[in-house]
Amino acid sequence: MITLTAMVYALQVNSSQADLALLAMTAPLPLLSLAFGIIGGPLADLSLSKVPHKNAGSASGLFNTSIHLGMALGAALTALVFFSTTGGTSNAALNRDAFTSVIWWVSGAFVLMWALMLLLPTRTPPRTD
Numbered sequence: 272m273i274t275l276t277a278m279v280y281a282l283q284v285n286s287s288q289a290d291l292a293l294l295a296m297t298a299p300l301p302l303l304s305l306a307f308g309i310i311g312g313p314l315a316d317l318s319l320s321k322v323p324h325k326n327a328g329s330a331s332g333l334f335n336t337s338i339h340l341g342m343a344l345g346a347a348l349t350a351l352v353f354f355s356t357t358g359g360t361s362n363a364a365l366n367r368d369a370f371t372s373v374i375w376w377v378s379g380a381f382v383l384m385w386a387l388m389l390l391l392p393t394r395t396p397p398r399t400d
Contacts, residue, residue: 274381276302281374284367345377352376 280299315334322330356369 274378277374277378281371285371349373
């Protein structure tokens with residue numbers, strides 16, 4: 272859902288160009304926010320569900336640190352793609368192209384993440400002690 276919304280957003284920005292109104296630019300953002308919100312809660316539960324109770328504090332701290340590191344790295348890489356395209360100019364057409372480039376890079380990262388997620392094992396084999 273996130274990937275599809277981001278791709279449609281990039282197509283909308285690229286095709287509408289100068290005719291794109293503020294409402295059209297902000298319309299997909301609540302859908303993206305909803306999708307991220309739907310993922311956030313279950314992600315923490317799934318990630319920490321198998322952690323023994325005595326290690327729960329450390330695991331929770333590691334999980335939160337990883338999430339914040341991922342957000343910081345994602346923002347930095349997104350800015351890198353954007354500013355490598357624009358070079359810091361205020362040219363509207365160049366900024367629009369950079370914006371759509373960033374959305375395509377983020378969509379590609381989401382697709383890669385989904386593909387890698389399919390390689391995760393579905394069940395833990397029973398232990399034979």
